[in-house]
Amino acid sequence: MKTLIIAEKPDMGRTIAAVMEPRAKNNRTYLEGEKYIVTWAIGHLLGLAEPDAYDAKYKRWNIQDLPIIPEQFKIVPNPKTKDQLKMIGELAKRCNAIVNACDAGREGQYIFALIQQQLKLRQPVKRLWISDLTAESIATGFERLRDASEFEFLTQAARARSEADWLIGMNASRAFTTRHNTLLSVGRVQTPVLALIHDREKEIEAFQSQTFYDVWAEFKQDQIKYKGAWQGDRLTKPEEAEGIAATVRGKEGKITKYDTKQTKEYPFKLYDLTLLQREANAKYGYSAKKTLDVAQALYERHKVISYPRTNSNYVT
Known part of the structure; x- marks a missing residue:
């Protein structure tokens, strides 16, 4: 039996196959060589089910039915990519081990976890964790495959993020829509961002411009000229600025304090x-x-x- 490699997207899968199985037989949805079969997920093949998958009454938006909190979240295949999901399941039957080669991040973990859950994959899983797709990195990554259990907390974080989005989006959108009798979309991310934009726009609308005045002096010492600015409260009246300038104009300046220090500037x-x-x-x-x-x-x-x-x- 062979090892099934599941990448996140076709380009990534073909790149991995070019390194691990350069003579692989090229099919439309996978590549097969002597040791490995490489296939891909095309992004999210599965997602969380709509509320009416739990109870038909949720087809109607009724504020009395809220909140909707499933005891266990159901996942459903994306209709547009269900054939690819089915192909992964068929290929897995011919393999006794799996390599999760999805993107090295939270969403990559979640994409693979949903596939594993939906297809009930029982084979032992190793994790390919690389940050670039050069041939050297891929080869090194396969030499140092890590156990999937090392990334379980990352998978849980991704699952929690997805389920939190569902709980807030499904419940809050229905609550606001039924309360105000107009379609309102509420989300964990979009709503706070809209609030920030709204608040900033209100600040801009309420802004009243004000003129400030600066006082600059030009100094000369040993043929070297340099400028200095008066430090103090902001001057809002021109006569205040003129008064300070008149006080020091043409007079000799005196350095009362100076500091020298070495600093490092990092790239x-x-x-x-x-x-x-x-x-x-x-x-x-x-x-x-x-x-x-x-x-x-x-x-x-x-x-x-x-x-x-x-x-x-x-x-x-």
């Missing part, structure tokens, strides 16, 4: 996804999604950057 940290998106937006006007799509392509197809969804600023 910038590497990009994480958030910083990359922020800078790409500022420089090129890219949306967050466009930056992610470009970074993902540079990672998967061109192999020139490391895993883009990490929040780490360091290489392993």
Whole structure:
């Protein structure tokens, strides 16, 4: 029997196969070699079921039925990718071991965990944990496969995040919609973000501009000229600034105190996804999604950057 390698996306699966099984037979949904069969998940093949999967009464939105809190969450296949899920199940029957080669992060863990749960995969699982898709990294990663149990807490964190999204989204959206008699979407992330945007817009609308005045002096010592600024409370009246300037104009300055110290300036940290998106937006006007799509392509197809969804600023 062979070992089944499950990657997160087709490009990633083909890249792994090129290293581990360069002579693999190429099928549309998997590649098969002497020791390994490589297939992929195409992102999320499964998701949490809608409320009416637990009880038909939830098809109607009724505030009296809230909150909806399942004792155990049900998962359902994505109709668009159910054939790929079925193929993974068929391939698993021919294998006595599995390698989880999904992205090295929380969502990669969750994607694999749902597949394992839905298909009731009982084979022992090893984890491929790599941050880039170069041939060297893939080969080294397979030499150092880790036990899947090491990442159980990460899987639980991903599952908790997904179920929290469901609980807040399904219950709060129904509560606000039925209460206000208009369709309102509420979410764990989107609602606080909208609140921040709303509050900031209110601050902008309420902002009243005010003119401040600075007092600058030019100094000269041994043919060296330099400028200095008056330090104190902000000056809101021009006569206050003029009064300070008139007091010192043409007079000799005296240095009463100075400090010297050595400092170290460290290089910038590497990009994480958030910083990359922020800078790409500022420089090129890219949306967050466009930056992610470009970074993902540079990672998967061109192999020139490391895993883009990490929040780490360091290489392993």
